Amino acid sequence: MNETAQLNFALADVLQAFDPYKAGEGFYETEMADAIFAVHQQEDAVQLAAEIRRIYEHSFDEPMPGGNPIKLAETLLVIKNNSSCSL
Numbered sequence: 048m049n050e051t052a053q054l055n056f057a058l059a060d061v062l063q064a065f066d067p068y069k070a071g072e073g074f075y076e077t078e079m080a081d082a083i084f085a086v087h088q089q090e091d092a093v094q095l096a097a098e099i100r101r102i103y104e105h106s107f108d109e110p111m112p113g114g115n116p117i118k119l120a121e122t123l124l125v126i127k128n129n130s131s132c133s134l
Contacts, residue, residue, distance in 0.1 A: 067114030095120035
């Protein structure tokens with residue numbers, strides 16, 4: 048498996064637990080794919096968090112009631128930055 052695929056699986060593992068609308072694990076496949084793409088495009092946690100919020104709020108057409116997109120973005124960027132060094 049190539050490095051990008053390994054990274055994407057690691058990011059997906061974290062995103063699986065992110066459930067801001069209490070819809071249940073596995074419900075956010077489209078949002079996860081968009082969020083993974085955003086991780087590859089962003090280096091700044093605040094900007095990534097804003098993009099994640101935009102992705103989820105666009106899908107649900109309402110403000111994100113739960114979750115912590117800043118903490119999520121920070122975690123995702125740590126995974127991204129550590130994997131590029133160790134993979």
